[in-house]
Amino acid sequence: MKKKEYRYEELTPKQKAAILLMSLDVDTASKVFKQLSLEEVEQIALEITNLQDLPQNIVDQVLEEFYHLMTAQSFMIEGGLEYAQALLEKSYGYEKAKEIVEKIRVLTSVRGFSILKKADPQQLANFLTKEHPQTIALILSHLPPDLVAEVLSEFNEQLRVDVVYRIAKLGKVSPQLLQEVEHVVDQIAEQTLSQNLATAGGAQLVANILNKSNATIAKSLLETIEERDYGLSLEIKRLMFLFEDIVTLDDRSIQRVLRDVDKRDLALALKVADEKVKEKIFKNMSERAAAVVKEELEFMGPVKLKEVEAAQMRIVDIIKRLEEQEEIVIGGRGREDIFV
Template sequence: MAKKQEEQQISKIKSASQLSGRQKAAVLLMTMDVDTAAQILKNLEISEVEQLSVEITNFKDLSQDIIEEVIEEFYQLISASNYLVEGGIEYAQVLLEKTYGLDRAKEIMEKIRVLTTVKGFTVLKKTDPQQLANFLAKEHPQTIALILSHLMPEQSAEVLAEFSHELRGDTIMRIATLGKVSPQIVSEVENVVDQIAEGTMSQDLTSTGGYQLVANILNKSNTANAKSMLELIEEQDEEMALEIKRKMFLFEDIVQIDDRGIQRVLRDVDTRDLVLALKIADEKVKQKIYKNMSERAATVVQEELEFMGPVKLKEVEAAQMKIVDTIKLLEEQEEIVIGGKGGEDVFI
């Protein structure tokens, strides 16, 4: 179903500008012979190969015009890189302006600058979290937030765990509210990344971060640190904290709760909300719920689902959200435990 929706979205694409960087990379690979593409894939991380493979399988009936746009953009970037190596940034800027005009030249140079910085982030991803935390601790929290937003959530969580309580809270708030980033901050980030890369061992840098990234980081943090950071966010913005909590746990994640926890959750859930929430739920979720209900109660829910007529999607999502809120509340009260958290809790 998800794959079909993805294919439908791709079929609506009319220009290469609507493609993500990963999708453009997939298009380029599709235009190469198998041996050449294989050589390129050998130099990528396995997770990157998997992501590109998914993009390739989603492409069907992509127009020749879009393919040519992607190839042309790639050629322009390669040309700009060569100009940069030959005569520096000013030389590259002049040649690009003469070749493509002022506006297009600026756009290409910006992409080159971003790609150069992304290479630095690749180095950071291989840096020890404690060592990285030591380097970042002296930087401005906004700079730290932007850098952490480009790392894997697991690594970001480990780095945050090394910070002081105050710096940790300030940084996580800034990650949550990252939007458009000023050129001055981007420049500072580039300098910090270069310093760390040299001393120890975009993606589009103008729009990153957000609630989902914070949720991912907190999911990979141990319970104590996650709770502490959420409380700091809540003190400053209750609504933001609520949205992050919701994104930390999706309705489908119910399968991560043990049977005793499911039974505790069901005691606080209205039957009507449960039926609505299960309307579009995965079969694994349904079975997890049914097996933790009495046979009679499970039958009632199944019958209501069977005879339920069409309902608005927003009603189903609202019902799921109510149950998610209940789950998060019970977790905060330590009445249930959700599997998949980062770090280890000590049981005695």
């Protein structure tokens, strides 16, 4: 049987993805698969089964292309496409750098709308307000309705009405407008990618830090922030979860949390807890289980505050894990989490 010949120039994107995944160890490849849709997994798995006896030079070329694209993208995140090209030229020369950046530009264009679908509504609105209302209307017509509603709420009333009217009247679109829209989507997608690192900070980062700090330090820092900026302190509190916030959980959620909590940790955590917290927890335990914890509390000798706070943090970690697994709902996370 004649051995199949492969030419790098003729490889499809799916084949390149398959070759890349075949080059990884099983654990890493499985992590990548988890980030893909079922359809994408099936398509790439099919390519993997069809790719046999690959020459090493083909594999090397695919890996080299991936490396170049990732390098270019990291440069782009730092300072945009022009910055990426300038840095790449120093390593690979003008022609090769231009080729790499063009691939990134195409990838960004193809992924543009998918990136916009995940963009922060306020950030997206800020970008769009600089554009013509007809361009805004065409872009928003390709995005999910809930995201569009949030973006529109950020516009002033005049622009909001104008854009909604234009969306309602959208018909055939001129090639010139399509080209303009593609250019705008490219720009916004590029800027969205370049701001990913910046949006990782702010209130969310502080909330994450305070969640990992002991309660005394967290409380002190929150009080200081509240004195300087009350609105910011409220935003941080909304994003974090403290042990005393357990009273905001519904009874079913508390019962689910208690199934995973060590009884010793529970007793320690309640040592200095507010009466409302104790009442809420005991209410969701059987009489026998509650009696055991109360007895342990009664006969518990002096303990270090850091031990109590450590126990509280372990319980908070359980609560956050269960929320991530969507087994419980933490109140106050936003309107989408309200039950009616």
